[in-house]
Amino acid sequence: MPDLEEMPVLSVRGLNVRFGRNSIPAVSNVSFDVGRERIGIVGESGSGKSTTGRAIMRLLPQRAGVTAERMDFLGSPLLEKTERQMGALRGKDIALIMQDPRYSLNPVLTIGKQVAEAAKLHLGVGGKAAVAHARDMLARVRINDPDRVLSLYPHQISGGMGQRVMIAMMLLARPKLVIADEPTSALDVSVRKDVLTLLDELVRENNSGLILISHDIRMVAAFCERILVMYSGRVVETLSKLEDAAHPYTRGLIAAMPDPKHPVRRLKVLDRKSIEVETNP
Amino acid sequence: MIKVENLDVVYGSKDKSNHVVRGVSFAVSRGEALGIVGESGCGKSTVLRSLAGLEGAWTGSISFDGKPVGKVRTRDELKLAQMVFQDPYGSLHPRHRIGTALAEPIRSMGAGDGWTRVAEALQQVGLPAHFAGRFPHELSGGQRQRVAIARALILSPPILLLDEPTSALDVSIQAEVLNLLADQREERNLTFILVSHDLSVISHMCDRVLVMQNGVFVDELTKADLQAGVTHASYSHELFDASFL
Numbered sequence: 191m192p193d194l195e196e197m198p199v200l201s202v203r204g205l206n207v208r209f210g211r212n213s214i215p216a217v218s219n220v221s222f223d224v225g226r227e228r229i230g231i232v233g234e235s236g237s238g239k240s241t242t243g244r245a246i247m248r249l250l251p252q253r254a255g256v257t258a259e260r261m262d263f264l265g266s267p268l269l270e271k272t273e274r275q276m277g278a279l280r281g282k283d284i285a286l287i288m289q290d291p292r293y294s295l296n297p298v299l300t301i302g303k304q305v306a307e308a309a310k311l312h313l314g315v316g317g318k319a320a321v322a323h324a325r326d327m328l329a330r331v332r333i334n335d336p337d338r339v340l341s342l343y344p345h346q347i348s349g350g351m352g353q354r355v356m357i358a359m360m361l362l363a364r365p366k367l368v369i370a371d372e373p374t375s376a377l378d379v380s381v382r383k384d385v386l387t388l389l390d391e392l393v394r395e396n397n398s399g400l401i402l403i404s405h406d407i408r409m410v411a412a413f414c415e416r417i418l419v420m421y422s423g424r425v426v427e428t429l430s431k432l433e434d435a436a437h438p439y440t441r442g443l444i445a446a447m448p449d450p451k452h453p454v455r456r457l458k459v460l461d462r463k464s465i466e467v468e469t470n471p
Numbered sequence: 472m473i474k475v476e477n478l479d480v481v482y483g484s485k486d487k488s489n490h491v492v493r494g495v496s497f498a499v500s501r502g503e504a505l506g507i508v509g510e511s512g513c514g515k516s517t518v519l520r521s522l523a524g525l526e527g528a529w530t531g532s533i534s535f536d537g538k539p540v541g542k543v544r545t546r547d548e549l550k551l552a553q554m555v556f557q558d559p560y561g562s563l564h565p566r567h568r569i570g571t572a573l574a575e576p577i578r579s580m581g582a583g584d585g586w587t588r589v590a591e592a593l594q595q596v597g598l599p600a601h602f603a604g605r606f607p608h609e610l611s612g613g614q615r616q617r618v619a620i621a622r623a624l625i626l627s628p629p630i631l632l633l634d635e636p637t638s639a640l641d642v643s644i645q646a647e648v649l650n651l652l653a654d655q656r657e658e659r660n661l662t663f664i665l666v667s668h669d670l671s672v673i674s675h676m677c678d679r680v681l682v683m684q685n686g687v688f689v690d691e692l693t694k695a696d697l698q699a700g701v702t703h704a705s706y707s708h709e710l711f712d713a714s715f716l
Contacts, residue, residue, distance in 0.1 A: 234642070379670070380709065407642070448672055450670065450675070453674070457675070459643065460643045460646075
Protein backbone atom coordinates (compact mmCIF):
# COMPACT_ATOMS: atom_id res chain seq x y z
CA MET A 191 0.00 0.00 0.00
CA PRO A 192 1.65 3.28 -1.07
CA ASP A 193 1.78 6.13 1.38
CA LEU A 194 -1.37 8.17 0.83
CA GLU A 195 0.11 11.35 2.25
CA GLU A 196 2.98 11.35 -0.22
CA MET A 197 1.27 10.53 -3.49
CA PRO A 198 -0.57 13.14 -5.56
CA VAL A 199 -4.28 13.47 -4.85
CA LEU A 200 -5.04 13.51 -8.53
CA SER A 201 -2.88 12.50 -11.42
CA VAL A 202 -4.07 13.13 -14.98
CA ARG A 203 -2.20 12.11 -18.14
CA GLY A 204 -3.39 12.66 -21.68
CA LEU A 205 -7.00 13.62 -20.95
CA ASN A 206 -9.15 14.00 -24.07
CA VAL A 207 -12.78 15.10 -24.20
CA ARG A 208 -14.75 15.10 -27.42
CA PHE A 209 -18.41 15.89 -27.99
CA GLY A 210 -19.79 13.95 -30.95
CA ARG A 211 -17.69 11.68 -33.12
CA ASN A 212 -15.94 13.83 -35.70
CA SER A 213 -16.02 17.10 -33.82
CA ILE A 214 -13.00 19.05 -32.63
CA PRO A 215 -11.87 18.03 -29.16
CA ALA A 216 -13.01 20.24 -26.27
CA VAL A 217 -10.02 19.10 -24.22
CA SER A 218 -6.98 17.52 -25.79
CA ASN A 219 -3.99 15.87 -24.22
CA VAL A 220 -4.16 17.55 -20.83
CA SER A 221 -1.79 16.26 -18.14
CA PHE A 222 -1.23 17.48 -14.60
CA ASP A 223 -0.82 16.37 -11.00
CA VAL A 224 -2.48 17.85 -7.96
CA GLY A 225 -0.82 17.31 -4.61
CA ARG A 226 -1.88 18.83 -1.32
CA GLU A 227 -1.67 22.21 -2.95
CA ARG A 228 -3.66 24.85 -4.77
CA ILE A 229 -3.46 24.84 -8.52
CA GLY A 230 -5.30 27.17 -10.86
CA ILE A 231 -6.71 26.57 -14.34
CA VAL A 232 -7.04 29.76 -16.35
CA GLY A 233 -8.43 30.40 -19.81
CA GLU A 234 -11.17 32.19 -21.73
CA SER A 235 -14.70 30.88 -22.29
CA GLY A 236 -14.59 27.74 -24.37
CA SER A 237 -10.97 26.94 -23.56
CA GLY A 238 -11.99 23.68 -21.89
CA LYS A 239 -11.22 24.61 -18.29
CA SER A 240 -14.66 23.77 -16.89
CA THR A 241 -14.91 20.66 -19.08
CA THR A 242 -11.66 19.43 -17.51
CA GLY A 243 -13.14 19.95 -14.04
CA ARG A 244 -16.31 18.11 -14.98
CA ALA A 245 -14.42 15.28 -16.65
CA ILE A 246 -12.58 14.66 -13.36
CA MET A 247 -15.91 14.50 -11.53
CA ARG A 248 -17.30 12.33 -14.40
CA LEU A 249 -20.22 14.76 -14.67
CA LEU A 250 -20.17 15.15 -18.45
CA PRO A 251 -23.14 13.85 -20.45
CA GLN A 252 -23.06 10.35 -22.02
CA ARG A 253 -22.35 11.64 -25.50
CA ALA A 254 -19.08 13.20 -24.35
CA GLY A 255 -16.19 10.87 -25.11
CA VAL A 256 -13.73 11.05 -22.22
CA THR A 257 -10.48 9.17 -22.63
CA ALA A 258 -7.25 9.38 -20.69
CA GLU A 259 -4.05 7.41 -20.44
CA ARG A 260 -4.41 7.87 -16.74
CA MET A 261 -6.79 9.69 -14.42
CA ASP A 262 -6.05 8.48 -10.91
CA PHE A 263 -7.58 9.76 -7.72
CA LEU A 264 -5.42 8.66 -4.78
CA GLY A 265 -4.04 5.87 -6.93
CA SER A 266 -7.32 4.42 -8.17
CA PRO A 267 -8.42 5.06 -11.77
CA LEU A 268 -11.53 7.25 -11.94
CA LEU A 269 -12.56 6.17 -15.44
CA GLU A 270 -12.95 2.52 -14.40
CA LYS A 271 -15.34 3.25 -11.55
CA THR A 272 -19.00 2.41 -11.88
CA GLU A 273 -21.59 5.15 -11.59
CA ARG A 274 -22.44 3.82 -8.12
CA GLN A 275 -18.83 4.05 -6.96
CA MET A 276 -18.58 7.57 -8.39
CA GLY A 277 -21.72 8.51 -6.48
CA ALA A 278 -20.04 7.50 -3.25
CA LEU A 279 -16.96 9.50 -4.18
CA ARG A 280 -18.63 12.71 -5.31
CA GLY A 281 -19.20 15.15 -2.50
CA LYS A 282 -17.38 12.95 0.00
CA ASP A 283 -13.88 12.78 -1.46
CA ILE A 284 -14.10 15.13 -4.42
CA ALA A 285 -16.23 18.26 -4.07
CA LEU A 286 -17.28 20.68 -6.78
CA ILE A 287 -18.15 24.29 -5.98
CA MET A 288 -19.96 25.95 -8.83
CA GLN A 289 -20.25 29.48 -10.03
CA ASP A 290 -23.62 30.73 -8.91
CA PRO A 291 -25.12 29.75 -5.55
CA ARG A 292 -28.53 30.83 -6.84
CA TYR A 293 -28.55 27.86 -9.19
CA SER A 294 -26.69 25.30 -7.12
CA LEU A 295 -28.86 25.56 -4.00
CA ASN A 296 -32.32 24.01 -4.00
CA PRO A 297 -34.78 26.91 -3.87
CA VAL A 298 -37.55 25.01 -2.03
CA LEU A 299 -35.49 23.62 0.86
CA THR A 300 -34.10 25.57 3.81
CA ILE A 301 -30.36 26.06 4.14
CA GLY A 302 -30.44 23.88 7.27
CA LYS A 303 -32.04 20.95 5.44
CA GLN A 304 -29.55 21.14 2.59
CA VAL A 305 -26.41 21.38 4.71
CA ALA A 306 -27.68 18.72 7.11
CA GLU A 307 -28.37 16.44 4.14
CA ALA A 308 -24.67 16.58 3.24
CA ALA A 309 -23.82 15.61 6.84
CA LYS A 310 -26.31 12.73 6.83
CA LEU A 311 -25.06 11.41 3.54
CA HIS A 312 -21.33 11.69 3.99
CA LEU A 313 -20.81 11.44 7.74
CA GLY A 314 -23.54 8.87 8.31
CA VAL A 315 -25.05 10.72 11.24
CA GLY A 316 -28.77 11.07 11.90
CA GLY A 317 -31.28 13.90 12.35
CA LYS A 318 -30.22 16.06 15.28
CA ALA A 319 -26.52 15.33 14.98
CA ALA A 320 -26.61 16.28 11.29
CA VAL A 321 -28.23 19.62 12.09
CA ALA A 322 -25.62 20.22 14.77
CA HIS A 323 -22.88 19.49 12.22
CA ALA A 324 -24.54 21.90 9.79
CA ARG A 325 -24.68 24.63 12.43
CA ASP A 326 -20.99 24.17 13.31
CA MET A 327 -20.00 24.25 9.67
CA LEU A 328 -21.98 27.45 9.03
CA ALA A 329 -20.27 29.06 12.01
CA ARG A 330 -16.97 27.82 10.58
CA VAL A 331 -17.56 29.69 7.30
CA ARG A 332 -18.09 32.83 9.41
CA ILE A 333 -21.83 33.17 9.08
CA ASN A 334 -23.08 35.26 11.97
CA ASP A 335 -26.11 33.79 13.72
CA PRO A 336 -26.04 30.30 12.11
CA ASP A 337 -29.23 29.28 13.95
CA ARG A 338 -31.22 31.90 12.07
CA VAL A 339 -29.61 31.08 8.71
CA LEU A 340 -30.46 27.37 9.12
CA SER A 341 -34.14 28.18 8.80
CA LEU A 342 -33.81 30.54 5.81
CA TYR A 343 -34.48 29.73 2.16
CA PRO A 344 -31.82 30.41 -0.52
CA HIS A 345 -33.65 33.49 -1.86
CA GLN A 346 -33.48 35.10 1.57
CA ILE A 347 -29.68 35.22 1.70
CA SER A 348 -27.18 37.25 -0.33
CA GLY A 349 -24.91 35.85 -3.03
CA GLY A 350 -21.82 36.00 -0.84
CA MET A 351 -23.61 34.21 1.96
CA GLY A 352 -24.97 31.65 -0.51
CA GLN A 353 -21.46 30.87 -1.68
CA ARG A 354 -20.35 30.46 1.95
CA VAL A 355 -23.21 28.01 2.46
CA MET A 356 -22.06 26.10 -0.65
CA ILE A 357 -18.51 25.99 0.72
CA ALA A 358 -19.84 24.79 4.09
CA MET A 359 -21.85 22.06 2.39
CA MET A 360 -19.02 20.94 0.15
CA LEU A 361 -16.25 20.96 2.75
CA LEU A 362 -18.29 19.39 5.55
CA ALA A 363 -17.12 15.90 4.61
CA ARG A 364 -13.48 17.09 4.42
CA PRO A 365 -12.97 16.07 0.77
CA LYS A 366 -9.43 15.28 -0.41
CA LEU A 367 -9.89 17.30 -3.56
CA VAL A 368 -11.94 20.45 -4.05
CA ILE A 369 -12.71 21.71 -7.55
CA ALA A 370 -13.91 25.32 -7.46
CA ASP A 371 -15.31 26.38 -10.84
CA GLU A 372 -15.40 30.20 -10.97
CA PRO A 373 -16.43 30.32 -7.30
CA THR A 374 -16.47 34.11 -7.13
CA SER A 375 -17.43 35.41 -10.55
CA ALA A 376 -21.09 35.85 -9.55
CA LEU A 377 -20.06 37.79 -6.44
CA ASP A 378 -19.29 41.40 -5.69
CA VAL A 379 -15.67 42.50 -5.55
CA SER A 380 -16.02 43.36 -1.88
CA VAL A 381 -17.00 39.83 -0.84
CA ARG A 382 -14.84 38.02 -3.40
CA LYS A 383 -11.75 38.26 -1.26
CA ASP A 384 -13.50 36.97 1.88
CA VAL A 385 -14.87 33.93 0.08
CA LEU A 386 -11.50 33.07 -1.46
CA THR A 387 -9.59 33.47 1.80
CA LEU A 388 -12.16 31.27 3.51
CA LEU A 389 -11.87 28.58 0.86
CA ASP A 390 -8.09 28.73 1.03
CA GLU A 391 -8.12 28.49 4.82
CA LEU A 392 -10.42 25.46 4.94
CA VAL A 393 -8.54 23.63 2.22
CA ARG A 394 -5.25 24.15 4.05
CA GLU A 395 -6.83 23.01 7.31
CA ASN A 396 -8.08 19.76 5.75
CA ASN A 397 -4.78 19.28 3.91
CA SER A 398 -6.64 18.75 0.63
CA GLY A 399 -5.88 19.66 -2.94
CA LEU A 400 -7.68 22.57 -4.60
CA ILE A 401 -8.27 23.19 -8.30
CA LEU A 402 -9.37 26.77 -8.81
CA ILE A 403 -10.90 27.33 -12.24
CA SER A 404 -11.24 30.96 -13.31
CA HIS A 405 -10.79 33.40 -16.15
CA ASP A 406 -9.17 35.95 -13.83
CA ILE A 407 -5.46 35.21 -14.08
CA ARG A 408 -4.45 37.81 -11.50
CA MET A 409 -6.77 36.41 -8.87
CA VAL A 410 -5.60 32.85 -9.54
CA ALA A 411 -1.97 33.95 -9.37
CA ALA A 412 -2.58 35.46 -5.95
CA PHE A 413 -4.03 32.24 -4.54
CA CYS A 414 -2.39 29.31 -6.30
CA GLU A 415 1.07 27.82 -6.28
CA ARG A 416 0.83 26.68 -9.88
CA ILE A 417 -1.26 27.94 -12.79
CA LEU A 418 -2.20 25.94 -15.89
CA VAL A 419 -3.08 28.19 -18.79
CA MET A 420 -5.54 26.63 -21.24
CA TYR A 421 -6.25 27.72 -24.78
CA SER A 422 -8.56 25.89 -27.21
CA GLY A 423 -8.51 22.68 -25.19
CA ARG A 424 -4.78 22.45 -24.55
CA VAL A 425 -2.58 23.42 -21.65
CA VAL A 426 -0.27 25.94 -23.29
CA GLU A 427 1.77 26.80 -20.25
CA THR A 428 2.29 25.97 -16.58
CA LEU A 429 3.42 28.87 -14.44
CA SER A 430 4.30 29.53 -10.85
CA LYS A 431 4.58 33.31 -11.26
CA LEU A 432 2.85 35.64 -13.71
CA GLU A 433 6.19 37.26 -14.56
CA ASP A 434 7.42 33.98 -16.06
CA ALA A 435 4.73 33.94 -18.74
CA ALA A 436 6.28 33.14 -22.11
CA HIS A 437 3.39 31.93 -24.30
CA PRO A 438 1.84 34.70 -26.44
CA TYR A 439 -1.65 33.81 -25.19
CA THR A 440 -0.72 34.20 -21.51
CA ARG A 441 1.14 37.42 -22.20
CA GLY A 442 -1.79 38.69 -24.25
CA LEU A 443 -4.19 37.83 -21.45
CA ILE A 444 -2.12 39.73 -18.90
CA ALA A 445 -1.70 42.72 -21.21
CA ALA A 446 -5.45 42.81 -21.93
CA MET A 447 -6.27 43.58 -18.31
CA PRO A 448 -6.47 47.24 -17.40
CA ASP A 449 -4.02 48.09 -14.65
CA PRO A 450 -4.58 51.39 -12.85
CA LYS A 451 -0.92 51.59 -11.83
CA HIS A 452 0.25 51.49 -15.44
CA PRO A 453 -2.38 53.34 -17.45
CA VAL A 454 -2.37 52.92 -21.22
CA ARG A 455 -4.43 54.70 -23.82
CA ARG A 456 -5.45 51.52 -25.60
CA LEU A 457 -5.47 48.02 -24.19
CA LYS A 458 -3.64 45.26 -26.02
CA VAL A 459 -5.92 42.76 -27.72
CA LEU A 460 -5.09 39.15 -28.46
CA ASP A 461 -3.39 38.42 -31.74
CA ARG A 462 -5.08 35.07 -32.35
CA LYS A 463 -3.14 34.26 -35.51
CA SER A 464 0.23 34.27 -33.77
CA ILE A 465 -1.25 32.26 -30.90
CA GLU A 466 -2.52 29.63 -33.34
CA VAL A 467 0.93 29.37 -34.89
CA GLU A 468 2.52 28.93 -31.49
CA THR A 469 -0.08 26.42 -30.27
CA ASN A 470 -0.18 24.19 -33.37
CA PRO A 471 3.32 24.25 -34.80
CA MET B 472 -23.21 68.54 -20.14
CA ILE B 473 -24.98 66.64 -17.38
CA LYS B 474 -26.07 68.21 -14.13
CA VAL B 475 -27.83 66.29 -11.39
CA GLU B 476 -29.05 67.91 -8.20
CA ASN B 477 -30.55 66.21 -5.16
CA LEU B 478 -31.54 63.09 -7.02
CA ASP B 479 -33.62 60.94 -4.73
CA VAL B 480 -35.17 57.56 -5.59
CA VAL B 481 -37.55 55.72 -3.28
CA TYR B 482 -39.20 52.42 -4.19
CA GLY B 483 -42.39 51.28 -2.46
CA SER B 484 -44.38 53.39 -0.06
CA LYS B 485 -44.77 54.03 3.67
CA ASP B 486 -43.41 51.30 5.93
CA LYS B 487 -42.22 49.15 3.04
CA SER B 488 -40.31 51.90 1.27
CA ASN B 489 -36.73 51.42 0.17
CA HIS B 490 -34.65 54.57 -0.11
CA VAL B 491 -32.23 53.59 -2.88
CA VAL B 492 -30.63 56.88 -3.89
CA ARG B 493 -30.34 59.55 -1.19
CA GLY B 494 -30.05 63.06 -2.57
CA VAL B 495 -26.98 62.82 -4.80
CA SER B 496 -25.63 65.73 -6.85
CA PHE B 497 -22.96 65.73 -9.50
CA ALA B 498 -22.01 67.35 -12.78
CA VAL B 499 -20.20 66.00 -15.83
CA SER B 500 -18.67 68.33 -18.39
CA ARG B 501 -18.69 67.72 -22.15
CA GLY B 502 -16.29 65.02 -23.26
CA GLU B 503 -15.61 63.84 -19.72
CA ALA B 504 -15.87 60.25 -18.58
CA LEU B 505 -17.27 59.79 -15.10
CA GLY B 506 -17.17 56.45 -13.31
CA ILE B 507 -19.49 55.32 -10.54
CA VAL B 508 -18.28 52.36 -8.51
CA GLY B 509 -19.86 50.45 -5.64
CA GLU B 510 -21.17 47.05 -4.63
CA SER B 511 -24.50 45.53 -5.70
CA GLY B 512 -27.48 47.35 -4.29
CA CYS B 513 -25.71 50.64 -3.60
CA GLY B 514 -27.89 52.47 -6.13
CA LYS B 515 -25.37 53.04 -8.92
CA SER B 516 -27.48 51.49 -11.67
CA THR B 517 -30.57 53.33 -10.42
CA VAL B 518 -28.78 56.66 -10.88
CA LEU B 519 -28.00 55.66 -14.45
CA ARG B 520 -31.53 54.46 -15.15
CA SER B 521 -32.92 57.77 -13.84
CA LEU B 522 -30.62 59.62 -16.23
CA ALA B 523 -31.75 57.43 -19.13
CA GLY B 524 -35.41 58.09 -18.32
CA LEU B 525 -36.14 54.48 -17.40
CA GLU B 526 -36.97 55.25 -13.80
CA GLY B 527 -40.27 56.90 -12.89
CA ALA B 528 -39.92 57.46 -9.16
CA TRP B 529 -37.18 60.04 -8.85
CA THR B 530 -37.28 63.55 -7.40
CA GLY B 531 -34.72 66.32 -7.74
CA SER B 532 -33.47 67.77 -10.99
CA ILE B 533 -31.60 66.40 -13.99
CA SER B 534 -30.46 68.58 -16.86
CA PHE B 535 -28.68 67.72 -20.11
CA ASP B 536 -26.84 70.45 -21.97
CA GLY B 537 -28.27 73.11 -19.65
CA LYS B 538 -31.89 72.12 -20.26
CA PRO B 539 -33.80 70.38 -17.45
CA VAL B 540 -35.47 67.10 -18.40
CA GLY B 541 -38.51 65.56 -16.78
CA LYS B 542 -39.65 62.04 -16.00
CA VAL B 543 -41.39 61.70 -19.32
CA ARG B 544 -38.95 62.49 -22.10
CA THR B 545 -39.60 64.03 -25.46
CA ARG B 546 -37.96 62.49 -28.52
CA ASP B 547 -35.31 65.21 -28.56
CA GLU B 548 -34.47 64.59 -24.94
CA LEU B 549 -34.22 60.85 -25.49
CA LYS B 550 -31.82 61.42 -28.37
CA LEU B 551 -29.41 63.15 -25.99
CA ALA B 552 -28.60 60.10 -23.88
CA GLN B 553 -28.49 56.44 -24.89
CA MET B 554 -27.69 53.47 -22.72
CA VAL B 555 -25.69 50.22 -23.07
CA PHE B 556 -26.76 47.47 -20.70
CA GLN B 557 -24.78 44.87 -18.83
CA ASP B 558 -26.00 41.66 -20.34
CA PRO B 559 -25.79 41.42 -24.13
CA TYR B 560 -27.76 38.17 -23.92
CA GLY B 561 -30.74 39.93 -22.39
CA SER B 562 -30.69 43.28 -24.13
CA LEU B 563 -31.22 42.08 -27.71
CA HIS B 564 -34.58 40.68 -28.82
CA PRO B 565 -33.93 36.98 -29.54
CA ARG B 566 -36.31 36.90 -32.53
CA HIS B 567 -35.30 40.17 -34.16
CA ARG B 568 -32.46 40.12 -36.64
CA ILE B 569 -29.49 42.39 -35.83
CA GLY B 570 -30.57 44.77 -38.62
CA THR B 571 -34.04 45.12 -37.12
CA ALA B 572 -32.57 45.79 -33.69
CA LEU B 573 -30.29 48.49 -35.10
CA ALA B 574 -33.00 50.19 -37.16
CA GLU B 575 -35.42 50.22 -34.23
CA PRO B 576 -34.18 53.43 -32.52
CA ILE B 577 -34.40 55.36 -35.81
CA ARG B 578 -37.90 54.11 -36.53
CA SER B 579 -39.10 54.85 -33.01
CA MET B 580 -37.73 58.38 -33.26
CA GLY B 581 -39.74 58.87 -36.47
CA ALA B 582 -36.63 59.46 -38.58
CA GLY B 583 -37.32 57.04 -41.42
CA ASP B 584 -37.03 53.27 -41.47
CA GLY B 585 -33.34 53.31 -40.51
CA TRP B 586 -32.28 50.48 -42.83
CA THR B 587 -29.88 52.64 -44.79
CA ARG B 588 -27.77 53.29 -41.72
CA VAL B 589 -27.49 49.72 -40.45
CA ALA B 590 -24.46 48.70 -42.52
CA GLU B 591 -22.50 51.80 -41.55
CA ALA B 592 -23.38 51.37 -37.87
CA LEU B 593 -22.11 47.77 -37.92
CA GLN B 594 -18.86 48.72 -39.61
CA GLN B 595 -18.24 51.47 -37.09
CA VAL B 596 -18.16 48.92 -34.27
CA GLY B 597 -15.94 46.57 -36.23
CA LEU B 598 -18.53 44.06 -37.44
CA PRO B 599 -19.12 43.02 -41.07
CA ALA B 600 -22.25 44.48 -42.68
CA HIS B 601 -23.77 41.04 -43.44
CA PHE B 602 -24.29 40.50 -39.70
CA ALA B 603 -27.51 42.52 -40.18
CA GLY B 604 -29.21 39.34 -41.36
CA ARG B 605 -28.23 37.29 -38.31
CA PHE B 606 -30.06 36.57 -35.09
CA PRO B 607 -28.53 37.37 -31.68
CA HIS B 608 -27.91 33.68 -30.87
CA GLU B 609 -25.61 33.45 -33.90
CA LEU B 610 -23.24 36.00 -32.33
CA SER B 611 -20.75 35.68 -29.49
CA GLY B 612 -21.08 37.72 -26.30
CA GLY B 613 -18.49 40.28 -27.43
CA GLN B 614 -20.14 40.67 -30.84
CA ARG B 615 -23.53 41.17 -29.18
CA GLN B 616 -22.13 43.86 -26.94
CA ARG B 617 -20.74 45.56 -30.07
CA VAL B 618 -24.26 45.47 -31.54
CA ALA B 619 -25.62 47.00 -28.33
CA ILE B 620 -23.03 49.79 -28.60
CA ALA B 621 -23.88 50.33 -32.28
CA ARG B 622 -27.57 50.57 -31.36
CA ALA B 623 -26.83 53.17 -28.69
CA LEU B 624 -24.66 55.20 -31.09
CA ILE B 625 -26.97 55.08 -34.13
CA LEU B 626 -28.89 58.15 -32.95
CA SER B 627 -25.55 60.02 -32.49
CA PRO B 628 -26.25 60.93 -28.86
CA PRO B 629 -23.75 63.23 -27.14
CA ILE B 630 -24.08 61.20 -23.93
CA LEU B 631 -23.53 57.47 -23.52
CA LEU B 632 -24.64 55.74 -20.32
CA LEU B 633 -22.81 52.46 -19.74
CA ASP B 634 -24.06 49.99 -17.14
CA GLU B 635 -21.35 47.38 -16.54
CA PRO B 636 -20.69 47.10 -20.29
CA THR B 637 -18.02 44.41 -19.99
CA SER B 638 -18.75 42.42 -16.86
CA ALA B 639 -20.37 39.59 -18.83
CA LEU B 640 -17.33 39.29 -21.13
CA ASP B 641 -13.96 37.55 -21.06
CA VAL B 642 -10.87 39.61 -20.22
CA SER B 643 -9.57 39.40 -23.79
CA ILE B 644 -12.94 40.45 -25.27
CA GLN B 645 -13.32 43.11 -22.59
CA ALA B 646 -10.14 44.76 -23.86
CA GLU B 647 -11.58 44.91 -27.40
CA VAL B 648 -14.87 46.44 -26.24
CA LEU B 649 -13.14 48.98 -23.98
CA ASN B 650 -10.89 50.01 -26.89
CA LEU B 651 -13.94 50.41 -29.12
CA LEU B 652 -15.63 52.62 -26.51
CA ALA B 653 -12.49 54.73 -26.06
CA ASP B 654 -12.16 55.19 -29.85
CA GLN B 655 -15.78 56.16 -30.28
CA ARG B 656 -15.50 58.61 -27.40
CA GLU B 657 -12.53 60.29 -29.01
CA GLU B 658 -14.08 60.32 -32.49
CA ARG B 659 -17.47 61.73 -31.46
CA ASN B 660 -16.44 63.68 -28.35
CA LEU B 661 -18.88 61.67 -26.27
CA THR B 662 -19.64 62.20 -22.61
CA PHE B 663 -19.56 58.92 -20.69
CA ILE B 664 -21.03 57.79 -17.42
CA LEU B 665 -19.72 54.32 -16.70
CA VAL B 666 -21.09 52.23 -13.86
CA SER B 667 -19.13 49.19 -12.72
CA HIS B 668 -17.97 47.28 -9.70
CA ASP B 669 -14.61 46.66 -11.34
CA LEU B 670 -12.21 49.40 -10.25
CA SER B 671 -9.58 48.50 -12.82
CA VAL B 672 -12.04 48.96 -15.72
CA ILE B 673 -13.32 52.22 -14.23
CA SER B 674 -9.86 53.63 -13.70
CA HIS B 675 -8.85 52.69 -17.24
CA MET B 676 -11.82 54.44 -18.82
CA CYS B 677 -12.66 57.37 -16.55
CA ASP B 678 -11.23 60.78 -15.71
CA ARG B 679 -13.04 60.92 -12.38
CA VAL B 680 -14.62 58.28 -10.16
CA LEU B 681 -17.38 58.58 -7.58
CA VAL B 682 -17.55 55.85 -4.94
CA MET B 683 -21.09 55.02 -3.91
CA GLN B 684 -22.32 53.28 -0.78
CA ASN B 685 -25.91 52.93 0.45
CA GLY B 686 -27.26 55.51 -1.97
CA VAL B 687 -24.76 58.31 -1.34
CA PHE B 688 -21.35 59.20 -2.72
CA VAL B 689 -18.71 58.66 -0.04
CA ASP B 690 -15.61 59.51 -2.04
CA GLU B 691 -14.41 61.19 -5.22
CA LEU B 692 -11.18 60.07 -6.85
CA THR B 693 -9.23 61.61 -9.71
CA LYS B 694 -7.17 59.64 -12.19
CA ALA B 695 -4.01 60.56 -10.26
CA ASP B 696 -5.56 59.25 -7.02
CA LEU B 697 -6.35 55.94 -8.69
CA GLN B 698 -2.84 55.57 -10.04
CA ALA B 699 -1.26 56.28 -6.69
CA GLY B 700 -3.90 54.27 -4.82
CA VAL B 701 -4.97 57.29 -2.74
CA THR B 702 -8.41 57.12 -1.11
CA HIS B 703 -10.23 59.58 1.13
CA ALA B 704 -12.78 57.32 2.81
CA SER B 705 -12.49 54.00 4.61
CA TYR B 706 -15.05 52.37 2.31
CA SER B 707 -13.17 53.20 -0.87
CA HIS B 708 -10.02 51.91 0.78
CA GLU B 709 -11.77 48.60 1.45
CA LEU B 710 -12.99 48.45 -2.12
CA PHE B 711 -9.47 49.11 -3.38
CA ASP B 712 -8.08 46.37 -1.18
CA ALA B 713 -10.60 43.85 -2.40
CA SER B 714 -10.19 44.69 -6.09
CA PHE B 715 -6.45 44.23 -6.38
CA LEU B 716 -5.49 40.99 -4.76
